[in-house]
Amino acid sequence: MVKKYSNPYFIAAIAVIGGGLFGFDISSMSAIIATESYKCYFDQSIDGTCMGPRPSVQGGIVASMAGGSWAASLFSGFLSDAIGRRRAVMLATIIWVIGCIITSASQNIPMLIVGRVLNGFCVGICSAQVPVYISEIAQPSKRGRLTGLQQWAITWGILIMFYISYGCSFLSGTKAFRIPWALQMIPAIVLFIGMIFLPESPRWLALRGRWQECERVLILTHGHGDEYSPWVGRELQEIHEWVETENGSWRSGYYELLTPKYLNRTHIGLFTQIWSQLTGVNVMMYYITFVFRSAGVDSSHLLLSSSIQYIINVVMTIPALIWIDRIGRRPALLVGSTLMAAFMFANAGIFAVYGEDAGPDGVDGTREASFVVKGNASKAVIACSYLFVASFAPTWGPVSWIYPPELYPNHLRGKAVALATSGNWVFNFALGWFVPPAFVDIQWRVYLVFASFCVAMTVHVFFLFPETAGRPLEETNQMFSDHEKGIKYLGTPAWRTKNYYSRSVRMEHGEDLAK
Template sequence: MKKFGNVYLISAIAIIGGGLFGFDISSMSAIITSPAYLCYFNQGPNGPTFNNQSCSGPRSSTQGGITASMAGGSWIASLGSGFFSDKFGRRTVIMAGAVIWIIGCIIVSATQNIAMLIVGRIINGICVGICSAQVPVYISEIAPPSKRGRLVGAQQWAITWGICIMFYISYGCSFLDGTSAFRIPWALQMIPAIALMSGMLILPESPRWLASKDRWEECEAVLILTHGKGDPYSPWVAREFQEIREWVEIERRSKQITYIDLFKPRYLNRTHIGIFIQVWSQLTGINVMMYYIGYIFTMAGLSGNNLLLTSSIQYVINVVMTIPALIWIDRIGRRPTLLVGSILMSIFLFANAAIFATQGVPVPDGVNGIKEASLKVSGPASKAIIACSYLLVASYAPTWGPVSWIYPPELYPNQLRGKAVALSTSANWAFNFALGYFVPPAFVNITWKTYILFGVFCILMTIHVYFLFPETAGKPLEEVTEIFEDPNGPKWIGTPAWRTKNYTSTVEKMEHGEGLEKPRSNSFERKESVCVGRQV
């Protein structure tokens, strides 16, 4: 079958895997406050009336478990995806994930009870765990350095589109009678998975994975197809092919890498950064907005169609505000983007906490019978809550949203990338699971203090990024290793993070063949001395 090498087409197909996660998020957030859902999965006597029944839906802890079950499956799958990706290839594993998603959607849409719903969501989570870990690896290994940020970051854009599209599908289906109101949206989630599986058939395998399996002719052919635009004499292709070959030879002189090696001194700094970029992205509080926006806007006095339509605006904001990151992330760099995002988010989280604390009126039984909506604000305070919620999303969308996917694959050497990114992504899903389970009871028990908690996390992540997260923008993947293994820097850290720079402009010229006739500073001997000097 003919393979296509346009990197934008490759990214557009592969990131559908991210869109599946987005579909899941809004298929829950748009449905959990609907009467059909509350009555079908009812565990209490009070709440909205549906078919002459008064229903309050699942208990808070049960709803947390339903929401978190997808993340639980994602955690397990993302952790194991590195092994399968290294063995069978990035492309093959992503296609397998799409098949798993289709199976999960069949179970979820046919659900008869809460247990069956949870099982289906766990299976869906297995797909999301695989794709969220391996799609960024696949794209980062196939993308040219000057475009790597925007192409990998497009996964976050796909997530935002998935959220937005599924929310409006769920909103439209909310007018249907009976369980069709949630069964149809859950069934329609199969469509993008079918598109992903079909589209991957026409895409090439990762050249760096092919190199790791000594399939050098195929590796060079993919580089010619994707980076050389079909020109076998492209100087940039020749340079990159040589770079990959040199690093593979050096890596093979070292002992075989395992998950245990990730926690040894040589790789520990990279491992901790990869894990924390994903952990912090969850602790920004964005999951509160995505999964449980219905609860927040119910406390702001909205209900019915007004609640759903007002909630949907944040999903449109999420889509639109991710675009600046795709345009400028490679030129601005990773560090400034993360620092600005966390500072802005802390401001809006503290603002919401202050408004709820000073203007919120406790409602013991919950607003409109929804116990998680434990406070109510009205008038200008209500508008301020809605505005700060939108601004929080607008701050996350161009910053931590895309960078949390772009950054981990850039940190690790070729032989380690699949396993390391799988480990870092598993941390994302572990915290996604914990927060999905924690937030509903938190709204009941600590109410507005939930916002304080996430605001403090944003302050801590700002400090952490400044001192320990180096700039990786514009650097070929093989050269990022030299940042962490710089013999002139602090031991086990390498070049101090605040001294690292963005080289996107320089690399763009090299990709077009400019300056390649000059001797390269990164010689084979230099690479080998760095690697050997830093081995433990």
């Protein structure tokens, strides 16, 4: 029998490599689409001037990954319920390797899109099921921190692949993009091997009636090997009670999420992921080179200037990993959306007042950079772009992965998070396609669109998103249940719900809360 590792940080560190794959894809495109090698090889200009794919086609190339992710994220709910969270992730890595082979060998745009769709299948499965796996295996007081590692892995994937792509951009010919796309296989292989040594989700095992294995995993991960740990006993009892209540209902389909009993939390989980895309973070990640072209950054400094925001993204995610369980989900979401709205409005205002039309060919042949600012206004746009990322990184970035798995009962969690994540990928797909032509057609007004979304999400979160930090997963479900003893969740306004971090820490140390 293969040895299973029990350290929750090690388990999460391996599992979130799946998030790192998404990060690899983001920067492998954002760094490469501005290079001459890419634009000349996939050129669609009539006169052969190496202007690259048309804006709408470029949007389709980027969006194809999100399209595959959307389909796979929905399917992943059935997949992980059938074969387990761990095996679902392992299957996804195999798909990723196949996609990377096709992408790196692409001879034309259709072949490139096929490879990216396959990569999307992997990312869709991992993005939906890795947070489920970690949330089901983590202790309540560490659940936010460990699930938030998903976002940190994404930021590291973006940063590492960006510099790999930046280094390869100095190579001649197609090696400039084929090598980075091929190197993306390495983390997937590491993830596959690492998952062999991780335990299965105890809650998935319990739903399958494999109670001895479930208890062993809880002893391993929550009791540090102590089978008499009071926390293990309490956790096992709560899981047992909920499984008896659910009584095999894990076989239910997505339709149950749309019934009156679950519709409220379904809408909350779905909008958590949708809003995370409508913040405008796609503009600052996939298309940052277009933004900085519009800010007057020349070709020699473009990739280097863009990389600074990826460093900010990595560093600013760390505060969330340290304090997200203490601070709670609601404060992070509210502060993040407010700040992002301010910086988006600021960019729109700067372009509106100081911007100039760059003409049909854009800045230096980049048609998407159709509006340009110079001098101090340019510096202000770059600063606001950096500050936007610094606001997203510790708030909506990690919390959009942490929050949805905490909302649902055990039997629906896999499918519910898959549905919520599918919302992420639908809007990722739409925005990936929308942004390049939008930069050409409505120019700086793109920033106004996303700023308005940030205002809307602030209002939505304040009134309808309850706090879930610190609660065991079964207790969070009880908070939502209409049959909770004495108090209904619908009678408790979201802004009055509490963070139970301190209580969960005491429970994990075996303290009697009745004292």
